[in-house]
Amino acid sequence: MTPKRPRDPNQLAKAIVDIATGEKPDRDPTPEEQGKDPAAVALGKKGGAARAANMTAERRAEIAKKAAKSRWSKDS
Template sequence: MPDRSRKRPRDPNQLAKFIVDQSTGDTQEETPPDDSGKDKAAIELGRKGGLKGGKARARALTKEQRSEIARIAALARWKKKD
C-alpha cells in the first residue's frame, strides 16, 4: 500500500515536479524536527487543563447561566440555516 502521509501540491507546476521527483527517486523525506521549541511538560499540562475545562466550567455555572448559553447557541445554529 502506498504511503499517503504526504499531501500532493495543488499547483500544477509543483505537482509536476513532485511527480518527477517521485519517479526518479529524488524525493527527500520531510521529517518534522523533534524539538519544536515547546516544553513537553507545559504541553502536557495544557492538555490536562483542556480535558477538564468544560466540566469545571459547567460546575461553576448556575442552571440559569447554562440555560442562557444553550439558548444563545441554539439561536446561532438556527440563524445559520437561513
C-alpha cells in the first residue's frame, strides 16, 4: 500500500522530492523486509475471525460478558 499523498501542492512537491532523493520510502516495507515470517503474517491476518469461527455461540457470549464486566467494573 502506498502512503497517502498530501493534498497541499507545496507539501506534495516536498514529498515527491523526498521520495526522489531517497529520504523517504515510496511504500511501506513488506513483512519479509521487516524480518517477519510470511507464514506467521498470513496466520495473523486471519486472527480473531478464525478464532470466532471455531467457537460456539455460547463461548463467544461468555467471553463478551467477561469483557463487558471488566470494562464496566469500578476497579479501573
